[in-house]
Amino acid sequence: MSDGGESGGGEGAQLLRTRQTPLVTRVYQLLLAQISAGDFQPDERLPGENDLAARFQVSRPVVREALKRLRNDGLIYSRQGAGSFVRIAAEESQPVLGYAPVETIADIQRCYEFRLTIEPDHAYHAALRWNDAALDRIAAALSLMDDATRAHRHREDADYAFHTAIAEATNNHYYMSSMQALKDHIAVGMKFHGVSLMGPSSGLTGVYDEHRGIFDAIRQRDGETARARMRKHLEGSRDRVFEGRALDLSL
Numbered sequence: 636m637s638d639g640g641e642s643g644g645g646e647g648a649q650l651l652r653t654r655q656t657p658l659v660t661r662v663y664q665l666l667l668a669q670i671s672a673g674d675f676q677p678d679e680r681l682p683g684e685n686d687l688a689a690r691f692q693v694s695r696p697v698v699r700e701a702l703k704r705l706r707n708d709g710l711i712y713s714r715q716g717a718g719s720f721v722r723i724a725a726e727e728s729q730p731v732l733g734y735a736p737v738e739t740i741a742d743i744q745r746c747y748e749f750r751l752t753i754e755p756d757h758a759y760h761a762a763l764r765w766n767d768a769a770l771d772r773i774a775a776a777l778s779l780m781d782d783a784t785r786a787h788r789h790r791e792d793a794d795y796a797f798h799t800a801i802a803e804a805t806n807n808h809y810y811m812s813s814m815q816a817l818k819d820h821i822a823v824g825m826k827f828h829g830v831s832l833m834g835p836s837s838g839l840t841g842v843y844d845e846h847r848g849i850f851d852a853i854r855q856r857d858g859e860t861a862r863a864r865m866r867k868h869l870e871g872s873r874d875r876v877f878e879g880r881a882l883d884l885s886l
Contacts, residue, residue: 658693662701664808665691668815670710675721681711683718692766692806734816737823741882746820747873748884753813754798754869758861761804762853769804770854776800777850784843789829791822797846801853801865824876831875838875845871 666687669675682690687698702719705711711719737743761769779793795818802810814821832838845868852861873881 658697659700659704661806661808662687662691662693662698663704665803665811666701666705667710668808668812670705670721672815672818677721679721680717681719681721690768692768734820737820741884742820743824743827744873744877744882744884746817746824747869747876750817750821751866751869751873753810754801755862755866757798757802757805757810757814758849758853758865759858760807760810761801762856762858762861764806765804765853765856769800769806772800773797773804773850773853777846780843780846784839787839789832789839789842791825791829794825794829794846795821801849804853824872827876828872831878842868842872 666681675681681687681702684695684698684702688695691698702711702713706713706719710722712722713719735742737746761773765773776793776797779790780797783790783793798821799811799814802814805811832842845864849861849864849868852858852864
């Protein structure tokens, strides 16, 4: 199958082109981010090549080369006939990105401030670029949030999964890597946000509706509305945590 270059060079030339393609780098970065974030545990089997190819919407040779790079980096190993497995724990691997840990209430506000600079664009690009598998992952996270809301609970894991699924749907590994690196930081803010939603006048239903609205705009490929709804949701989340009284970060 031609990739648009000149014919000739044989199998070796085609393999070289595969190794150099940005798709290999994207798959490599996404898997690296997931391993670094602890989504796969030591000795846990990674999905098969066919599953990964379908998930990332690439060919099997692209997946195979990305896995080879992970093996060369010492992050995974192969068992003949069994597949690829994670070699080391997330804390032993090199982080994709490094951010200072959350130590103060002001850091929670800083995290919201940073998220507001990237996540509205996640929603915008996800609306323009999603494929069926990516939309299914957003919908699955939303379904978990729906179940939790009906049970009068807030699930930080489902909330985070919703936001990271949107980042993944952008088909931009820089966005996904940033969300993985921020996982612990976002979790702190989401925990505080969950507490703010409980009580006699619960805000759980309203927050679920905000997420549903973001999903609907993405599904309809309405990028501008998705971006606006994500911004409004994050601003609302921040204001609920801080009860509308932002801290002065100049001090």
